[in-house]
Amino acid sequence: MIALADRVAAIALSEPRRIALVQGAQRIDYGTFVDAARRFAGFLRAAGCRPGDRVALIVPNRIEAAIAWYGAWIAGAAVVPLNAQARARDFAPWLRHADVRVLVHEAAGRDAIAAAAELSEPPLRVVLDAAAGEGANGDGAVGWTQALESAPLESEPVDPSALAAILYTSGTTGAPKGVMLSHANFAANVEAIVAYLALTGEDSIVSILPFYYSYGASVLHTHLAVGARLVIEPNLVFPHLIVETLARERVSGFSGVPSTYALLLDRVPLANYDLGALRYLTQAGGAMAPALAARLRAALPGTALYVMYGQTEATARLTYLPPDRLDDKPGSAGIAIPGVRIAIRDEAGQPLPPGADGEVWAQGPGVMRGYWNDPEASAAVLQDGWLRTGDLGRLDADGFLFLAGRRSDMIKTGAHRVHPLDVEEAIAELAEVAEVAVVGVDDATLGQAIKAVIVPAAGAAPDADRVKAHCRARLAAYKIPKQVQFVAALPKTASGKIRRALLTEPAAAQEAS
């Protein structure tokens, strides 16, 4: 195994002037990138961060996020990339659970600062965009620029099985679930993706997917591993600006979730742009409707579309559909990537024949070591060397996977996964709420939109705006319900379990969104 940090260091050595990352007017080459990462590693080591310690990032996509990630790896630390859109309410349990030693955040990150202050042993904070002299006044924080003045740390041998990262999947505040990935996990998953996408140093990609999600992380790592160029774009608020960047930078690749492509197709006249350099598109993060895939291919006939499927618990990728099979296998998530095996099993874990619906199990070198400090949750999904994905589907006679939803109630909205309980907990904090259930309802653009169904407390008359305002204060913006409905009672089974499927049907007359 060649650790990813070593692959990138090798490129810096052979082609130091090759451009690694672009963000607005900033361009950083591999030589400068690796030097900065080594300096951050030197800072970490000097600050007492030992191999195996956790370094958390609360940073949106920007060049420094990638430098901090690779710097932590060079120092032998495990990276904990936290969802930068989350709030203090989420950050504090994650930081505590991962027992974080160093936290990198932006100066404007009030929630990050507040969460760190809540801990009995607050992490050392490294502050991006810090004002000159900040951190010198005894509050314990260090400015990023100051940290990068440290002497560079040379690469040290990497133990393939050592912890490389903990990725927190959407979970509830009470029980954070941190996926433990090793250096071998990352190296193997990156190698497989590079192979099927045929990535080389001549490639370049516009990235809008957050590095703190497994999909966005894999876009970052696969491209850096081959010496490609990654162009960071902050968000999809102005989709035409993304397409302008695709054309201006003449990139060869772009990655998105289904809603990304729906937005681009609906809002931007793609034919007006020269996208002739675009060689590949990748899609993951939920099933893409065959009709949307067809529209996308019609709009970009010269570009190969890779439909893919995976899970954070498998580093990122498990299957891909070769672009030349889109026509004869519409709707399929494809075949196992190199090194991975996919099986369909019944509730008891017994293998099912082709064509039968069951749970998707996966085996391969990208499968996680387990959940951080949670042997029970780990044992529930890691069985006999296989990962139970919790996804439902079937394999056809040719071994192509067709997915059919999830066993869990996880909501997929845009690029995000939202656990209903997380939103329910926040709404239940309101005194005027007696009971609440949160579900995903069909949405033309987002795939699913979040809907909260609330039973008001006796004598209370809650209003939808107050519920949404409370969610805005307590939750990441994408978790705020788009619809709020008040009902007299929630539909339940005889055993008292909420019948969520009934709540996903179109809202009735009492709708108050």
Add this chain to the structure above:
Amino acid sequence: MDHRQQVRQFVLKNFLFTDDANALADGDSLIGNGIVDSTGILELIGFLEETHGIRIAPEEMVPANFDSIDAISAFLARRLAA
């Protein structure tokens, strides 16, 4: 009510779900703070077009014109003076 106040109230009501004027400063980044997202921007632009009887061109849809109450006010002032 002046343009600034109108835009403020729209943003407070539709994206922050509140009447509390202190919830947002005129210079705060609407995009950076996750207040306006890819669907919110369409609501905002629809509101401005309808209220002022203007048509906002794609090349005007850039963060410099829409990232804060200040930026939107300045953009409106330029467009309505033209």
